[in-house]
Amino acid sequence: MRVKEESYFKKIPAAPEPLIFKINRRVSFNEVDIMGIVWYGQYAIYFEQAQTELGRRYGLSFKDFFKTNLRAPIVKFHIDYYQPLYLDEEFTIQASYIWSEGAKLHIEYTVIKKDGAISTRG
Secondary structure, three states: OOOOOOOOOOOOOOOOOOEEEEEEEEOOHHHEOOOOEEOOOHHHHHHHHHHHHHHHHHOOOHHHHHHOOOOOOOOOOOOEEOOOOEOOOEEEEEEEEEOOOOOOOEEEEEEEEOOOOEEEEO
16 A cells, blocks of 8 residues: 655745654554454544653643643644554554644654554554
8 A cells, every 4th residue: 555655744944853752552452443453533542642742752741731821723633544453463653743833733643563564644
């Protein structure tokens, strides 16, 4: 299957490099359907887990937003599915904050299987 290689967000010339954070996981029983395949809606939760850790690392945590009375609503959400994850499979979730000149949080996600294949992007 062909994996989308371009970025979801337009890169700004001379912008800082993306902030990147990765977490390693294993598929749990409660995340799969009756066939042992990760339920499609679970990927949004995986993305949020990586975003949460990215935010903690770089001072953009949800707690920081609440303390300063800032809000960042979701305006657009997109997922491309390439290869499924299965029960007990190990994988990595990568969240990348892409620089924006506006008051926006552009975050790209990649779910990577243990063999390096891309499972999902968003």
